[in-house]
Amino acid sequence: MNQPDPLELAALLCSRLCHDLLSPVGALTNGLELLADERDPDMRERCMDLLEQSARTSADKLKFFRLAFGAAGGFGESVPVDEARKVTEALVGDAKRVTLDWSLSADRLPKGAVKVLLNFAQIGLDALVRGGTLAIGAERRDGASEIVVRASGPRIAFDETIGRALENRLQPGELTSRTSAAYMIAQLAAQAGGGLQFMLSDDALVLGAVLPEG
Template sequence: MNTPDTQSLDLASLLCSRLCHDLLSPVGALTNGLELLTSETDPEMRQRCFELLEQSARTSADKLKFFRLAFGAAGGFGETIAVAEPKALIDALVGANSRVTVNWALGSEALPKAAVKVLLNLALIGIDALVRGGTLDIGAEESSGATEIALRAAGPKIAFDETVGKALSGALSAADLTSRTAPAWMVSQLAAAHGGGVQVHRGEDALIMGAVLPGS
């Protein structure tokens, strides 16, 4: 039987696994690029290697910054975070993917920390769903003491694991979590802890997610 302490440890472990999985590709590209430089003598090819190394380093840094705020304790000591910060992190995360376009509708200049974590993790789920590209529409605002967040991922093919949907709705047991479903489960727990909840609807060519955090 899992206790709250062991559940927290298991969740932290799974989130770390997700972070490592997402960093494996750009870090591996850095390693490959450095190995090529040791044997490559052609000036044009060496320049190409440097360009690839720069791109991989930038991608690694962008992902680390994203996960630091989405999973970790970043954001300073204040109760809110300027919306410009998560916006920049999400834009950077999809910056190298020309097939995905992000549209923003932000009605507040700052959001509570819990809401920012929910926003980032829902965006991560939306980006993962756009395997063939598409648009990611993101909206967030504070109204009457509650934070409302809405995301719509639309594209020619939506890849969405139903277990992620169960985790978002809180219907997935903590014992059944994986590194893929852990971020979604964390979102549901954050929303519930602030008296709110998460809704998700998957259509043929769109994934719609919404969260309300009344006490955030």
């Protein structure tokens, strides 16, 4: 496909982020409405618990999005791995029924590599519709960042258009809010002189990237 207009891509990414935030923010609004009308002390306490959970989920998603799509991570060219781990752990914790297996040997990764890793994590998590294990590994070797994310579980849900976006093979009309994040990291990888790939089976989705540094 032809290169999309940057404004179109930005708009699609914004649509994706708004879609992902709509549920927890909507729960906050509903909880506040219930709290305003509720007089029973036990029910008010339950409303407060739901509000706290929704607020935490919203904050977790915003922190994740800042690092996965924005300019978070400071002014340097690399990001501490602990930052990426914290936002991923929060995202997985909100998802339930998913176990995170984190294995990174580096203390820091280039910003582009962190964006790819976090977006891989989001894609893998979305694929685990019935729960499972999200295994994340990365290392810096021979002047490149190598990233592998494996989502394994009893059922894997993966849209083939996302796969085409990862491999920069989207057809006209297939760039949507759903595929925009995968397309974005495919462009990041291409600009770095690297590439992305995936492998899908009945019980696992494996996502891989090699991103030359410098």
